[in-house]
Amino acid sequence: xxxxxNGKSYEVDEEGYLANxxxxxxxxxxxxxxxxxxxxxxxxxxxxxxxxxYYEEYQIAPAVRVLTKAIGKKLGPDKGNSKYLYELFPYGPxxxxxxxxxxPKPTGCV
Amino acid sequence: MADFETPEIKEYPVIPRxxxxxxxxxxxxxxxxxxxxxxxxxxxxxDNWQDKAIEKMGExxxxxxxxxxxxxxxxxxGACTDKCHYYLGTTDPKNMPVARQDLFRQVYRRYFTFxxxxxxxLGMPGFVGARELDKEVLDDWxxxxxxxxxxxxxxxxxxxxxxxxxxxxxxxxxLDAVGVGQKYCNEIIGKVFKIxxxxxxxxxxxxxxLEGLEEEVKDDTGIDVKYxxxxxxxxxxxxxxxxxFFAEPHVDGLIGYGKVFHEAGISWTVSSYASEAANFGMFIxxxxxxxxxxxxxxxxALELGVKxxxxxxxxxxxxxxxxxxxxxxxxxxxxxxRYPVPQHIxxxxxxxxxxxxxxxxxxxxxxxxxxxxxxxxxxxASRMGPMPGGQFKIPREIIKxxxxxxxxxxxxxxxxxxxxxxxxGGLLTDDLMELRVKGAMPRMQALKHVVDNYGxxxxxxxxxxxxxxxxxxxxxxxxxxxxxxxxxxxxxxAIVMTNNEV
Numbered sequence: 191x192x193x194x195x196n197g198k199s200y201e202v203d204e205e206g207y208l209a210n211x212x213x214x215x216x217x218x219x220x221x222x223x224x225x226x227x228x229x230x231x232x233x234x235x236x237x238x239x240x241x242x243x244y245y246e247e248y249q250i251a252p253a254v255r256v257l258t259k260a261i262g263k264k265l266g267p268d269k270g271n272s273k274y275l276y277e278l279f280p281y282g283p284x285x286x287x288x289x290x291x292x293x294p295k296p297t298g299c300v
Numbered sequence: 301m302a303d304f305e306t307p308e309i310k311e312y313p314v315i316p317r318x319x320x321x322x323x324x325x326x327x328x329x330x331x332x333x334x335x336x337x338x339x340x341x342x343x344x345x346x347d348n349w350q351d352k353a354i355e356k357m358g359e360x361x362x363x364x365x366x367x368x369x370x371x372x373x374x375x376x377x378g379a380c381t382d383k384c385h386y387y388l389g390t391t392d393p394k395n396m397p398v399a400r401q402d403l404f405r406q407v408y409r410r411y412f413t414f415x416x417x418x419x420x421x422l423g424m425p426g427f428v429g430a431r432e433l434d435k436e437v438l439d440d441w442x443x444x445x446x447x448x449x450x451x452x453x454x455x456x457x458x459x460x461x462x463x464x465x466x467x468x469x470x471x472x473x474x475l476d477a478v479g480v481g482q483k484y485c486n487e488i489i490g491k492v493f494k495i496x497x498x499x500x501x502x503x504x505x506x507x508x509x510l511e512g513l514e515e516e517v518k519d520d521t522g523i524d525v526k527y528x529x530x531x532x533x534x535x536x537x538x539x540x541x542x543x544x545f546f547a548e549p550h551v552d553g554l555i556g557y558g559k560v561f562h563e564a565g566i567s568w569t570v571s572s573y574a575s576e577a578a579n580f581g582m583f584i585x586x587x588x589x590x591x592x593x594x595x596x597x598x599x600x601a602l603e604l605g606v607k608x609x610x611x612x613x614x615x616x617x618x619x620x621x622x623x624x625x626x627x628x629x630x631x632x633x634x635x636x637x638r639y640p641v642p643q644h645i646x647x648x649x650x651x652x653x654x655x656x657x658x659x660x661x662x663x664x665x666x667x668x669x670x671x672x673x674x675x676x677x678x679x680x681a682s683r684m685g686p687m688p689g690g691q692f693k694i695p696r697e698i699i700k701x702x703x704x705x706x707x708x709x710x711x712x713x714x715x716x717x718x719x720x721x722x723x724x725g726g727l728l729t730d731d732l733m734e735l736r737v738k739g740a741m742p743r744m745q746a747l748k749h750v751v752d753n754y755g756x757x758x759x760x761x762x763x764x765x766x767x768x769x770x771x772x773x774x775x776x777x778x779x780x781x782x783x784x785x786x787x788x789x790x791x792x793x794a795i796v797m798t799n800n801e802v
Contacts, residue, residue, distance in 0.1 A: 204329045204483075204731070205329075205730065205731070247504075248502065248504055248505035248508065249500075249502055249505070250499065250500055250501050250502060250505045252505075252509075253501075253505075253509045253512075253545055253546040253547075253551070254546065254547055254548050254551065255509070255512055255513065255516065255548075255551055256508065256509055256512050259512060259516070272548055276781075282772075284546075284547070285730070296499055296500075296546065297484070297487060297488050297491065297498060297499060297500065298488055298491075298497070298498030298499040298541075298542055298543055298546075298578070299498065299541050299542075299543040299547075299550075299578060299614075299728060299764035299765045299767075299768050300499065300543045300546055300547040300550075300764075300768050
């Protein structure tokens with residue numbers, strides 16, 4: 191499977207997650223979001239960028255409390271909670287935001 | 301969002317009208333070669349798969365006498381037919397436990413019984429309920445043995461005690477042996493072998509996450525509660541589902557365990573090598589993979605020199621731990637024999653409550669009216685504490701010790717009659733969302749009963765799968781995702797902290 195972004199084709203897995211992390215570019219996130227009827231705002235990008243930075247360092251997406259804390263520090267305590275993140279990413283911040291960020295889907299009992 | 305209809309919750313439970321094959325399209329993603337190989341399975345459907353499958357069936361019947369007996373003794377009495385949450389939620393007759401078993405049993409009859417062989421050769425195996433193993437049957441297996449959460453509710457009502465879970469595990473093992481594995485389970489088992497847990501959380505991420513929890517608890521309580529990692533010489537090794545590090549509401553339970561250890565003054569640690577309680581080897585019926593996952597716990601316990609092993613809130617992990625761990629990875633003669641090997645975190649907390657070692661301010665949970673969901677593998681495949689039924693009593697006693705308001709759901713939906721959350725047995729994956737939502741219906745119906753009659757606001761559970769499943773499916777039934785909580789989250793919120801130094 192693959193998605194088309196700016197005339198270029200990128201391989202994705204059965205669930206639409208990017209196969210090769212290194213191929214990611216912002217336009218891919220835009221296209222994926224559009225498929226979900228989601229318009230990416232600066233708030234979404236704050237999360238996506240943090241996920242990518244964290245993944246770069248730890249090879250895994252951040253745990254929910256790590257993420258809410260980081261977003262809270264950056265954007266204010268009223269946004270440092272999972273309610274805010276679910277408003278941005280209704281399919282779940284861990285899965286939906288990871289997908290847009292080009293990261294693998296978190297697996298397990300989550 | 302969804303291209304299926306959420307079942308309607310009726311005033312009373314009703315046995316639905318049959319809709320044949322309505323769920324035949326439900327199939328999880330098949331594992332690619334990269335996820336099959338680390339587990340010792342072929343990467344794709346092998347050429348001589350019929351022979352291989354029949355050979356494997358014979359091997360399993362020889363190895364597991366129970367399987368052979370279960371295939372022989374069903375008298376088609378029908379007692380199980382309306383007991384499966386997937387049948388009640390989907391109305392597909394193949395989700396009746398006896399029909400599910402018969403998908404496997406018909407092939408067993410054809411190749412392993414005199415009548416089946418005789419009439420099979422005459423070209424009329426159906427005369428004796430036998431069937432050739434063809435691709436259609438194999439596809440049916442893949443679909444319907446991934447619509448069984450191995451919850452064992454049907455076995456409670458079977459007069460012979462036939463356990464569909466065992467047949468379902470055997471079928472999945474045969475499927476793996478011919479190269480048709482399930483992506484969700486097999487990818488995850490591979491991650492445990494490679495990294496140490498289902499999520500693939502490497503040691504530095506785990507350390508960073510636990511450090512963050514210490515800061516959070518310090519901010520909340522002003523007390524230095526430790527969440528230690530790889531500490532040699534600790535008294536207790538905590539083995540907990542990796543979802544406890546990662547997800548909500550799981551993490552609030554983990555915070556609770558740490559507070560209990562702190563108050564008890566008992567040193568403990570998590571191991572980065574064995575940072576997973578879950579053991580998906582059981583779901584796929586693979587003894588070898590289940591053993592490999594279990595051995596990591598033994599190795600970590602020896603390496604860290606702990607005296608006790610305690611399991612966190614994880615349903616099927618507790619079945620593996622309580623029922624199988626000693627033969628899988630024992631003997632555990634290096635642990636302190638004064639304590640159960642292994643011990644459940646609820647046993648540990650309950651014991652401290654009995655001794656008066658923990659203080660609670662129950663009013664901290666006054667905004668909650670609680671009920672409790674018995675997780676299937678804890679309820680029907682294990683026990684807890686020194687008394688029969690301890691697995692039902694102990695979690696409830698913990699809730700009652702920490703909350704002022706508690707009501708049980710209807711009697712035929714709790715204890716050994718509990719309904720599965722709808723996501724157990726290796727089915728907690730997005731590609732099975734329709735099945736998960738529909739399978740949750742009986743539990744949601746029971747929950748709605750106590751919500752309507754007693755004003756219940758929250759349901760507690762001690763299983764990572766149940767917690768994730770409920771937070772995902774509850775909104776389909778008009779509840780909110782935060783109405784499911786960890787039992788130790790209630791402990792965490794009510795416990796009165798002192799400045800114990802460990």
